[in-house]
Amino acid sequence: MKKLITIYYTLAASAAVVFALSSCNKEAVSSLSTGSSKSASTVTATTNGDLLIAATSSSSTTTTAATKDSLFLMNACPAGKRPDTVAFSALSASITTYLTTNYSGYTFQKAFKVTDKSGTVTGYVVAINYNSKPVGLKFDASGTFVAVLEQRERADHDGPGWHPGGRFDNRNGMHPDTIALSALPATIKSYFTANYATDTLLHAVVTKDTSYIVFSANKGLFATSFTSKLVFSKRVQLYPRPIKTPVLQANLPAAINTYLSATYAGYVFDKAFVEKVSGVVSKYVVLIDASGTRYAVQFDASGVFVKATTIK
Template identity: 50%
Template sequence: MKRYTHIKSAILVASMAILSFSSCKKDNALSLDEELQFAKLEAITISSTTAIKGSGSTTDSLYAMEACKKGNKKTPVEQSSLPASVTTYLSANYTGNTFLKAYQIANQSTSALESYVVLIQFNDKPVAIKFDASGNFVKVLEIREGRNMKGRGGWHAGGCFDNRDGKQRDTLAISAIPTAIKTYMSSTYPTDTLVHAFVNKDKSIVLISKNVDFYATSFSTANAFIKRVQLPAGHAKGRSIEATALPSNTTSYLNTTYPNYVFKKAFELKVNGALKGYLVLIDANLTKYAIHFDANGQFVKVVTIR
């Protein structure tokens, strides 16, 4: 009986330790299943992993993390009822997206509207975005699979978001770019200099190139041209730098606005030797973004690549 009491106490202590990592408050220890259910209270169900092209054969649910505070009221809202600024933002930054669902979040105590959470499908993967009560962009919410709801990593080996391990497996060597794509680039954009290449989860390819300005050019799995976008860097020389060389406020902005993002590449931008800013490429939930910061590390503009 004494041994059973000790075991029970140990389990209770372990449960309390696990709960200390949660941002929500609880009075009693919960089982592992209950802890998972509790964690979901701050998350919103999106869909299943089948919404991500190239996710593999294992199926799990997908959740938008920290979508609302525990106890706040989530009310479904139609796309037509969203503020005009929300639909304008989505059209400008996620061209061709498909609306999935949206919620308005109201304060538990006052019932005052606090925010909107909008879920869309973009290039064969979901994106969850939070807006304030006026419809202004706040951040891109982290997405996790159900089995990764607990803990800080938010991924598992072989899962949809295993690129969060930082091993940069989606980097494609310039020499390994398919011949058909190289031929297209050399004939269509002969003055471009290729500086980086990525292979997305769906096996599409994105090339980052420089031709006075920076560009991202996307190709399908069949090596067919999809689109080309100019990245927000201006006419500046770009020198590749590591994440550790970015200003602290730039890193803080990225952590806050794109939680659990994956750093891909960054460039220090100079004109006539004078620092003019930074261009940072990141991956947030399998969508790649190019973000421009000024010389002081303040946000300027973002372009969604793919």
């Protein structure tokens, strides 16, 4: 009898995703009493270890059949391993510190430990809400971060992992979220003029929720976010020096692309910058989108990972 995982969460356009995690058998996937009329979802694990987040419609307290809004969390639990729900208090300090450091303001939803047939813990998966979006994270048995889990819509489980008009359609390589600096709303331009007049604007994107992120250099590299209503949200320093020189993805060290593919599966390359000291490469900063969450990832001249900063 194959082991499955069930996750329930509400789907509301302006509300945070809420998870409830339990394990169950394929032959008897239990439903969750939500107590609301919002959409909910059920998640089961495939034999490949993917978690199916099957969005369902509920008009009472019992969920119904899955809809096209379903998502997969890819490779969350390896085949042959057993997931067991654990309380937040059972997570190691290394995991909770990682969450606080990298996802400030996050909301914990659920976590489970993964054990092998002998009962030995081989890792953990933690589900959180960050900026009203679900994020799934894998940790090893010692609590060391391993990867951000890739998400796919149900219809895109096989194949490239996206479709035109879907929530992950920026994986098409066409950078549909990029906006020309000249096309930024006047309100955002005025905000920079009034508050960061000495910034050099480098790059800008419009996210799926129609909010804006503007990347600029001053005494450092910064990401400045604005809501869909063009209200300033936050400013994050991505690098301590004003790194400005762009570099193509094809010109990055192979080690960088290898690391990103392993750690942020399904990621979308956005932009990269290189720092040179006396004409010699010193650091790289790579901007990516991993299933809806934006990161700036630093590497040294050889492509060895240095640190990652969560942007939004």
